Amino acid sequence: HDTYNQQARFVNDASHELRTPIAVIGGYADMLARWGKDDEKVLNESISAIQTETERMKHLVEQLLFLARGDSGRTRLQLESVSAAALMKEAFEESVMIDEKHVYRLRDEGPDTELQADRGLLKQAVRILIDNAAKYTKEGDEIVLSYGQSDSRPYLQVQDCGIGMAQADVQHMFERFYRADKARSFEGTGLGLSIAKWIVDKHRGHFEVLSRQDIGTRIRIVL
Ligand code: ATP
Ligand code: MG
Numbered sequence: 001h002d003t004y005n006q007q008a009r010f011v012n013d014a015s016h017e018l019r020t021p022i023a024v025i026g027g028y029a030d031m032l033a034r035w036g037k038d039d040e041k042v043l044n045e046s047i048s049a050i051q052t053e054t055e056r057m058k059h060l061v062e063q064l065l066f067l068a069r070g071d072s073g074r075t076r077l078q079l080e081s082v083s084a085a086a087l088m089k090e091a092f093e094e095s096v097m098i099d100e101k102h103v104y105r106l107r108d109e110g111p112d113t114e115l116q117a118d119r120g121l122l123k124q125a126v127r128i129l130i131d132n133a134a135k136y137t138k139e140g141d142e143i144v145l146s147y148g149q150s151d152s153r154p155y156l157q158v159q160d161c162g163i164g165m166a167q168a169d170v171q172h173m174f175e176r177f178y179r180a181d182k183a184r185s186f187e188g189t190g191l192g193l194s195i196a197k198w199i200v201d202k203h204r205g206h207f208e209v210l211s212r213q214d215i216g217t218r219i220r221i222v223l
Pocket of ligand 2: 128131132188192193
């Protein structure tokens with residue numbers, strides 16, 4: 001019964017989220033039809049808005065598809081031996097390349113571990129954490145990626161000094177579509193961490209979260 005209700009709520013929330021970009025695209029298309037032929041300003045503004053909204057909707061649909069595939073058991077893990085150090089180094093180098101607005105550091109806090117993991121999916125989970133760290137941390141500030149072991153369990157970690165979260169938000173952050181009030185002024189749908197959680201659950205791992213408002217957030221994937 002609970003699962004059914006959750007699923008129904010998910011479909012409901014997803015429909016709501018899709019309604020906004022569709023309405024925006026429709027609105028600009030109407031504007032184009034009416035004035036776009038004569039007014040170059042309207043033309044350019046409409047085209048760029050439609051492009052932005054389409055990108056946003058594409059991202060949302062990809063997230064929804066991932067979760068739907070996961071729910072129906074169609075995503076299979078391809079386990080292989082993955083070095084924690086190599087995976088974090090890769091993520092670090094990509095971050096440095098695609099995000100010039102933050103200072104990235106890579107730190108080893110313990111010996112490397114050979115994980116039995118799906119490399120692509122685990123990397124995707126780490127990327128989701130890094131995307132959040134970058135989004136919720138102001139320009140020029142530091143984001144530290146690290147790996148190590150605690151109680152002889154390997155972990156991958158992302159730490160930022162961004163807006164942080166209240167304890168009440170930490171309790172809900174992995175729920176689908178959940179976004180803290182303070183996060184709503186940033187772009188996003190609230191599905192990133194649900195995807196990361198699905199991936200980490202499938203690896204029989206868990207998250208450890210330490211977050212303080214206005215100080216920062218540290219999220220650890222423990223495997
Ligand atoms: P998207 O689906 O585009 O990733 P999102 O970033 O809002 O959107 P999640 O990644 O699922 O969604 O994160 C859920 C919420 O958890 C965020 O909206 C934000 O409130 C909070 N959160 C997650 N990571 C951080 C962080 N590093 N610092 C502060 N808040 C965070
Ligand atoms: Mg996110």
